Amino acid sequence: MGRTLAEKVWERHVVRRADGEPDLLYIDLHLIHEVTSPQAFDGLRMAGRKVRRPELTIATEDHNVPTVLGPIADPVSKAQVETLRKNAAEFGVRLHPMGDAGQGVVHIIGPQFGLTQPGMTIVCGDSHTSTHGAFGGIAFGIGTSEVEHVLATQTLPAYRPKTMAIEVSGELPFGVTAKDLILAIIAKIGTGGGQGHIIEYRGEAVRKLSMEGRMTVCNMSIEAGARAGMIAPDETTFAYLRGRPHAPTGEAWDAAVEYWKSLRTDDDAVFDTVVEIDASALSPFVTWGTNPGQGAPLNTAIPAPEETSDTAAARRALDYMALRPGTPLSEIEVDTVFVGSCTNGRLEDLRAAADILRGRKVTTRTLIVPGSMQVKAEAEAEGLHEVFQAAGAEWRQAGCSMCLGMNPDTLAPGERSASTSNRNFEGRQGKGGRTHLVSPAVAAATAVTGRLTAPADL
Amino acid sequence: MEAFTTHTGRAVPLRRSNVDTDQIIPAVWLKQVSRTGFERGLFAAWREDPEFVLNDPAYAGASILVSGPDFGTGSSREHAVWALQQYGFRAVIAARFGDIFRNNSTKMGLLPVVLPAEKVEALQSAVEADPSTEVTVDLVERQVRWGGETAGFEIDDYTRWRLLEGLDDIGLTLTHADDITEYENGRQPWLPTTV
Numbered sequence: 001m002g003r004t005l006a007e008k009v010w011e012r013h014v015v016r017r018a019d020g021e022p023d024l025l026y027i028d029l030h031l032i033h034e035v036t037s038p039q040a041f042d043g044l045r046m047a048g049r050k051v052r053r054p055e056l057t058i059a060t061e062d063h064n065v066p067t068v069l070g071p072i073a074d075p076v077s078k079a080q081v082e083t084l085r086k087n088a089a090e091f092g093v094r095l096h097p098m099g100d101a102g103q104g105v106v107h108i109i110g111p112q113f114g115l116t117q118p119g120m121t122i123v124c125g126d127s128h129t130s131t132h133g134a135f136g137g138i139a140f141g142i143g144t145s146e147v148e149h150v151l152a153t154q155t156l157p158a159y160r161p162k163t164m165a166i167e168v169s170g171e172l173p174f175g176v177t178a179k180d181l182i183l184a185i186i187a188k189i190g191t192g193g194g195q196g197h198i199i200e201y202r203g204e205a206v207r208k209l210s211m212e213g214r215m216t217v218c219n220m221s222i223e224a225g226a227r228a229g230m231i232a233p234d235e236t237t238f239a240y241l242r243g244r245p246h247a248p249t250g251e252a253w254d255a256a257v258e259y260w261k262s263l264r265t266d267d268d269a270v271f272d273t274v275v276e277i278d279a280s281a282l283s284p285f286v287t288w289g290t291n292p293g294q295g296a297p298l299n300t301a302i303p304a305p306e307e308t309s310d311t312a313a314a315r316r317a318l319d320y321m322a323l324r325p326g327t328p329l330s331e332i333e334v335d336t337v338f339v340g341s342c343t344n345g346r347l348e349d350l351r352a353a354a355d356i357l358r359g360r361k362v363t364t365r366t367l368i369v370p371g372s373m374q375v376k377a378e379a380e381a382e383g384l385h386e387v388f389q390a391a392g393a394e395w396r397q398a399g400c401s402m403c404l405g406m407n408p409d410t411l412a413p414g415e416r417s418a419s420t421s422n423r424n425f426e427g428r429q430g431k432g433g434r435t436h437l438v439s440p441a442v443a444a445a446t447a448v449t450g451r452l453t454a455p456a457d458l
Numbered sequence: 459m460e461a462f463t464t465h466t467g468r469a470v471p472l473r474r475s476n477v478d479t480d481q482i483i484p485a486v487w488l489k490q491v492s493r494t495g496f497e498r499g500l501f502a503a504w505r506e507d508p509e510f511v512l513n514d515p516a517y518a519g520a521s522i523l524v525s526g527p528d529f530g531t532g533s534s535r536e537h538a539v540w541a542l543q544q545y546g547f548r549a550v551i552a553a554r555f556g557d558i559f560r561n562n563s564t565k566m567g568l569l570p571v572v573l574p575a576e577k578v579e580a581l582q583s584a585v586e587a588d589p590s591t592e593v594t595v596d597l598v599e600r601q602v603r604w605g606g607e608t609a610g611f612e613i614d615d616y617t618r619w620r621l622l623e624g625l626d627d628i629g630l631t632l633t634h635a636d637d638i639t640e641y642e643n644g645r646q647p648w649l650p651t652t653v
Contacts, residue, residue, distance in 0.1 A: 015634070015637050015638055015641040016634050016637045020615055020616055021616050022616060024631060024634060024637070024638075026638070026641050026642075026645075028645075028649055028650075029650070029652075035488050035489075035535075036488075036534065036535065036536070038491035039491070039492070039493045039536075042491075042493070047628070049628075052638075054652075055651040055652055055653045056651060056652065057652060058652040063485075063488075064489065074489075076489040076490070077489055079489075079491060080489050080490075080491055083491045094652045094653065114650065115650050115652065117649070117650060120649070125534060125536075126533075126534055127532065127533050127534040127558055140558075141534035141558050142534060142558065142561070143534055143535070143536035143539070143558060143561065143562035143565065144536040144537075144562075145536060145562065145565035145566065145627070146561070146562075146565065148628065149627055149628050149631065152628050152631075152632070153628060153631045153632060153635075153638060154638065154642075155631060155638055157627060157630075157631065159614070161557075191476055191528055191531055192527065192528045192531070192554050195528075195554060195555075195556070195557060196557060222532070222558075223532075225528070225531060225556065225557070226557075227557050246650040246651075246652075247650075248648035248650075252647065252648040253648070255646075255647075255648060256646075256648040259646065290476075291476045291478065291531075310475055310476075312473075312474075312475070313474070313475045313476060316474070404485050404533075405484070405485045405486060406485045406486065406488065406489065423478075423480065423532060423533075425478045425480040425481065425532060426480070426481060426503065427480065427481075427484055427503050428480050428485075431484070431486075431503060
């Protein structure tokens with residue numbers, strides 16, 4: 001019987017297999033940020049251990065950093081960032097600190113440097129590590145104990161998850177994006193639908209996505225409960241990687257591409273679970289509740305809790321969100337629009353927002369936050385910052401920003417946002433804040449009207 | 459890691475689904491660089507509500523949390539496990555867990571117990587009817603027992619053994635250091651380094 005892409009990549013990384021034990025899996029790349037690493041480095045220090053492969057490890061500062069110029073004002077955030085600097089220096093790990101041209105959100109910089117390549121195993125103490133699966137590797141989030149384990153051994157003991165195919169047939173209609181697709185998938189299978197699985201996204205609509213779009217889809221695999229998400233590498237992947245600083249060159253490139261072309265699910269392979277979705281039936285999608293599965297097409301109304309799969313959760317969510325069933329989603333007014341994050345902070349996302357905002361004015365507070373300093377430089381080279389500033393939006397420095405309420409960019413209690421980030425959990429963007437997840441295009445259109453708006457309705 | 463064999467204590471019913479790790483410990487608490495003090499942040503936003511079940515004196519001192527399905531979804535923050543443990547919980551029972559949370563729990567000795575939804579419901583009802591109900595979570599027998607009821611649960615043999623013995627994963631893995639070196643010698647030459 002043939003093998004799935006996930007099985008091929010997994011098998012290639014098994015260091016040791018024994019009956020009744022998890023596989024010992026080799027890790028090709030370990031990404032680090034300031035929040036989930038300090039206790040791991042402490043553990044190494046207490047045990048007198050070193051980082052086994054510092055040259056397979058890279059660190060950045062992203063969660064705590066302010067996105068306006070200047071030092072970190074919060075002493076606790078500052079101490080955490082300084083701890084990372086001390087640890088990186090002591091253990092010999094490459095670090096991109098605030099202000100560095102290579103700094104950015106951890107899941108933006110890996111692909112940007114060409115460090116994320118097909119067929120690799122990649123981990124980080126961050127659930128959105130699933131982003132990197134867009135290149136056809138296995139990438140997943142881990143906790144701090146596992147961060148310490150990878151630092152010390154460059155391996156992880158793990159059972160191979162089950163495999164799930166999400167077959168996306170047809171083509172996404174004009175104006176419908178990767179973000180709308182993944183929000184629709186999560187609404188369909190639920191926040192626990194992918195639990196215990198690695199998802200492989202397949203089908204015509206997936207093949208036609210850019211690398212940026214594929215990263216957006218894989219990024220939110222965790223929101224469907226999956227361990228990881230992946231997409232088989234193809235010419236789009238190779239074209240993205242060619243010429244990046246850490247991509248192979250010359251004969252090594254040719255050898256790598258030959259191998260990468262073998263990284264696809266065999267025709268006779270069998271997935272544990274198969275989900276089908278018709279891309280041509282999709283339209284701009286937004287969330288109305290407090291988990292990413294509570295979403296609906298923007299041109300519909302807030303459902304009655306009894307019509308949802310979890311009535312009690314929907315009631316609770318609508319209460320928190322201060323919303324009533326039957327209200328058209330397009331009538332929901334917001335206070336803040338956020339474009340950025342590891343989900344939608346790449347150049348293509350900024351271009352999509354700029355295309356809507358060009359020649360228009362925003363009517364709400366609008367933060368545009370590039371995912372990395374390089375994305376910022378590229379956007380500015382195209383003049384996108386001028387489009388944003390002319391529209392009245394704020395053009396910021398790189399960081400996680402308003403995705404998660406750990407830095408100065410937050411919602412005040414009761415405030416409501418349209419956000420291109422990945423989680424609409426209670427208080428995620430600041431205590432008492434209310435979040436609607438949207439695509440960059442919907443975020444920009446919403447900034448213009450002040451209520452959830454599809455670009456086509458401007 | 460703290461070993462887990464069997465534990466008997468009282469239980470708190472948390473009748474909510476999708477209890478994500480942002481609720482278990484909000485991000486503002488993650489700025490600490492130490493491993494202690496997280497109990498103060500446990501369910502910090504929800505605990506401001508006097509009606510929240512953890513504020514009910516009837517459940518003071520309980521050491522087993524019985525939650526709705528999809529407990530521990532979302533962020534990979536192990537701080538969620540630390541907060542639960544430091545607050546005094548030894549086990550969490552739910553019909554389904556977020557994968558990363560469950561993994562993190564077993565690394566720390568907080569036992570995540572998967573029971574069928576109807577058993578979770580029965581246990582929640584039992585401890586709501588009588589908060590002093592003694593609940594035993596028995597990893598040796600793979601059972602949860604309360605008031606004459608017994609519910610079996612599954613856990614793989616390897617994880618169970620590690621928990622029973624309180625073994626540190628890194629120490630176990632380093633006994634296979636030669637295998638790791640051998641694997642490294644065969645890695646594809648084009649794979650990137652960060653230097």
